[in-house]
Amino acid sequence: MTDYVMIADSLRFQRGNRLILDVGSLKIQRGKVSAIIGPNGAGKSTLIRILNLLQKPDAGSVSMFEDSHTELEKRRRMALVMQNAYLVNGTVRDNVAMGLRFRGIGEVDRRVSIWLERLGIASLAHRQARSLSGGEAQRVNLARALAIEPEVLFLDEPFAALDRESKSILIKELRDILKETEQTAVFVSHDFTEVLYLADWVYALQDGRITQEGTPEDVLVYPERVDLAKFVGIENLLPGRVISVTDRVSWKSDSGMVFQLPYREVKEGEYYLALRPETGRIGSQEGFSVSGKVIDMTPEGFNLGILVHVDNMVFKVLTQPNFAYQQLMGQVIDICWDERFIHLIEV
Amino acid sequence: MKKFLVGIIVVLALAFLISGDNESDILVLATTTSVQDSGLLDVIVPLYETETGITVKYIAVGSGQALELARRGEVDALLVHDPKGEEELAKEGYVVNRQRLMHNSMVIVGPSEDPAGVKEAESAIEAFMRIYETESLFVSRGDDSGTHRLEVSIWQASSITPEENYLSVGSGMGATLTIAGQKNAYALTDKATYLWLKDSLSLVILHEGSEELLNIYHVMQVNPERFELVNDEAGKGFVEFMLSAEIQELIGTFGVDLVGEPLFYPAAGGR
Amino acid sequence: MLSAGLKGAWEMLVSGDPVLYEIIFLTLKVSSLATMIALLIGLPLGVYLGLRSFPGRKFVVSVVNTLMGLPPVVAGLIVWMALSRYGPLGFLEIIYTPTAIVIAQVIIATPVVTGLTLAAIQQIDVRFQEQIRALGANQLQFLWVLVKEARYSLLAAVIAGFGAAISEVGAAMMVGGNIFGQTRVLTTAVVLEVSRGNYEVALALSFVLVFITYLITAALTSLQQKQYKWS
Numbered sequence: 001m002t003d004y005v006m007i008a009d010s011l012r013f014q015r016g017n018r019l020i021l022d023v024g025s026l027k028i029q030r031g032k033v034s035a036i037i038g039p040n041g042a043g044k045s046t047l048i049r050i051l052n053l054l055q056k057p058d059a060g061s062v063s064m065f066e067d068s069h070t071e072l073e074k075r076r077r078m079a080l081v082m083q084n085a086y087l088v089n090g091t092v093r094d095n096v097a098m099g100l101r102f103r104g105i106g107e108v109d110r111r112v113s114i115w116l117e118r119l120g121i122a123s124l125a126h127r128q129a130r131s132l133s134g135g136e137a138q139r140v141n142l143a144r145a146l147a148i149e150p151e152v153l154f155l156d157e158p159f160a161a162l163d164r165e166s167k168s169i170l171i172k173e174l175r176d177i178l179k180e181t182e183q184t185a186v187f188v189s190h191d192f193t194e195v196l197y198l199a200d201w202v203y204a205l206q207d208g209r210i211t212q213e214g215t216p217e218d219v220l221v222y223p224e225r226v227d228l229a230k231f232v233g234i235e236n237l238l239p240g241r242v243i244s245v246t247d248r249v250s251w252k253s254d255s256g257m258v259f260q261l262p263y264r265e266v267k268e269g270e271y272y273l274a275l276r277p278e279t280g281r282i283g284s285q286e287g288f289s290v291s292g293k294v295i296d297m298t299p300e301g302f303n304l305g306i307l308v309h310v311d312n313m314v315f316k317v318l319t320q321p322n323f324a325y326q327q328l329m330g331q332v333i334d335i336c337w338d339e340r341f342i343h344l345i346e347v
Numbered sequence: 348m349k350k351f352l353v354g355i356i357v358v359l360a361l362a363f364l365i366s367g368d369n370e371s372d373i374l375v376l377a378t379t380t381s382v383q384d385s386g387l388l389d390v391i392v393p394l395y396e397t398e399t400g401i402t403v404k405y406i407a408v409g410s411g412q413a414l415e416l417a418r419r420g421e422v423d424a425l426l427v428h429d430p431k432g433e434e435e436l437a438k439e440g441y442v443v444n445r446q447r448l449m450h451n452s453m454v455i456v457g458p459s460e461d462p463a464g465v466k467e468a469e470s471a472i473e474a475f476m477r478i479y480e481t482e483s484l485f486v487s488r489g490d491d492s493g494t495h496r497l498e499v500s501i502w503q504a505s506s507i508t509p510e511e512n513y514l515s516v517g518s519g520m521g522a523t524l525t526i527a528g529q530k531n532a533y534a535l536t537d538k539a540t541y542l543w544l545k546d547s548l549s550l551v552i553l554h555e556g557s558e559e560l561l562n563i564y565h566v567m568q569v570n571p572e573r574f575e576l577v578n579d580e581a582g583k584g585f586v587e588f589m590l591s592a593e594i595q596e597l598i599g600t601f602g603v604d605l606v607g608e609p610l611f612y613p614a615a616g617g618r
Numbered sequence: 619m620l621s622a623g624l625k626g627a628w629e630m631l632v633s634g635d636p637v638l639y640e641i642i643f644l645t646l647k648v649s650s651l652a653t654m655i656a657l658l659i660g661l662p663l664g665v666y667l668g669l670r671s672f673p674g675r676k677f678v679v680s681v682v683n684t685l686m687g688l689p690p691v692v693a694g695l696i697v698w699m700a701l702s703r704y705g706p707l708g709f710l711e712i713i714y715t716p717t718a719i720v721i722a723q724v725i726i727a728t729p730v731v732t733g734l735t736l737a738a739i740q741q742i743d744v745r746f747q748e749q750i751r752a753l754g755a756n757q758l759q760f761l762w763v764l765v766k767e768a769r770y771s772l773l774a775a776v777i778a779g780f781g782a783a784i785s786e787v788g789a790a791m792m793v794g795g796n797i798f799g800q801t802r803v804l805t806t807a808v809v810l811e812v813s814r815g816n817y818e819v820a821l822a823l824s825f826v827l828v829f830i831t832y833l834i835t836a837a838l839t840s841l842q843q844k845q846y847k848w849s
Contacts, residue, residue, distance in 0.1 A: 519813030
């Protein structure tokens, strides 16, 4: 049986007439990292505030830590790291010690030192917290939360304000810490690579409702709704319809091409063909494969996006850049997706 | 919130304790700014306090306000110089035991060139008419003080309503004289304040001694039968004290060392 | 004339004139007591208004803001009406005492302290506040962190409250009566000397008033700035 630290039931929260949150059920597994993803305004921060007991819901309840009786006692078993560090005036050490001091926990110095060391900021211990760079400040913020050794750690977009380099280093360190300490965490993000990297379980939150939950792969590769698909970065969303289902699926694009796809549990009707650019590649193979002319290329971080024009449709694949690709412009190439990455979304 | 209110009350209570002297042996006396400005009470009041053990709170305000305070029973005694208003107050029964205490004389001052020819006037009324007719500037207290009321009564007696060349400054005597001096204008003033400030003014006395300019001060009690909170004994005692030979003599000599003549002339007994 | 005033002020101070020192002492006693009471009311009230929302909060805030600009004479008039012999609080028999001045100055300074405290607290990011709560602060710890966070602005509120109290004259005149040896404070003494025509003395007293106000605000300001250095 799975062990849950926190179970939210029928949460509703309104501001004026606007419904901000309407969450039927949400369970946080012990020792795992649960991610909440969703676009801005989906209600992620409100959900976090409710789970963290900083905000009362209009209806519904969150059950947690039944052996603690007051809100404060319960809240003291959790910690929160937000996008901005919100450090107080004082030294780094003072800041990291704050949570421990509030709780009247002994061995403050020892525990603070451990976490300063663990996050690589021991040398900053006596610096003024307000004079730190964004990356340093966020490390202090993490140390401050981790020093509490919370039973649940909430991370609300902790990397969003950092530059790419600080972010990739810190995210790796954080993952190691979370794994090592088997820290239960709730992680809010709208960056699916972070989610893929850190999360064990994902909740998709849209317009205040949880529209899908599952493993990161379930949600990121097989979203059940078009808007979620767009949000998680499935750029190839091709309109069409399933015209017959046997041991294979025949799907006809609106532009009139018919493809034979592997079996999926679908009925005849309108479906989008959904393909992540990252899961495609150049070449041809079983599964899904088309050929067309390269019409453009876009830089995507360390990758290269290649846009291929196929019969009034444009497909995008993401590949590692390679000098040879420069000559691809205007040429006709094959692109393909492995069978398991082929996904159909009902309209 | 409750604790908060309790805190406020405690602090206020402390404040009361600190300030002390809340006994009923207090005499509240309303007087006019002209008396306070002269410094006379600063001398007399300590004598009274030592003799009787009563604390005197003397509030210097305009005559209008002083009479109103008496009408409301807010003070125990008055020392003012607005005979008309006082008589009315006595008639209505608000004040009793009204005694003539002292007098001094008002004077009309102005620039030494005297463009209005006030010097030739035979009465204050005539002097005012000359000022009006020559369109010379006149500066008025305009503060409903006894001096101001006297000035108004003179204008009324001369059937003139001054509008142009008339500055109503709403200030005390000293400030009014300063303004008149700066503007080379005429003004009505008590002689004491004028003598006090003479050196810093470019004004001279142009008219004095006529009957309308007699400035009479009365001391009186607020009627204790009308207001239960009025301190009858202290009021009575104060009137008596002010009329005593010792104080009358003091009044007659007060100011001589400073301006060369007494600021007030004792007038005990008469009405 | 200005330099004469300055010289006069200096001479009055060094001559140790007991009357002058009595006035100075009373002024300080009254205004610092009034400031302390104003702080006791205004700081918690400002913090409360800055943190909590309740029906009618906007109205209360607008009242506070209006009272911040309340002319001292109006405050004086209200206090006089209340404390006068036949007023609702006349039985206290504190009209024309230093206590009455304290009360009037409290009424003048409290909205100033409240309004500035409110502004200081509102300047603190709501998410900062949430972060402090999320760190496990109880109510007292939470308020303490906020007060430390806003301490420069709060010290400004203290300075402004004291300034409002010590500099007002209308109310002190009306409810204190400017009684020699009892309720004469520096501001009312200045008014009296002006009406007596003693401009030099008035100016000297004014310099004394400014000098004392300067000393006290300078002390508070240095406290403010020193803390800034430590942080």
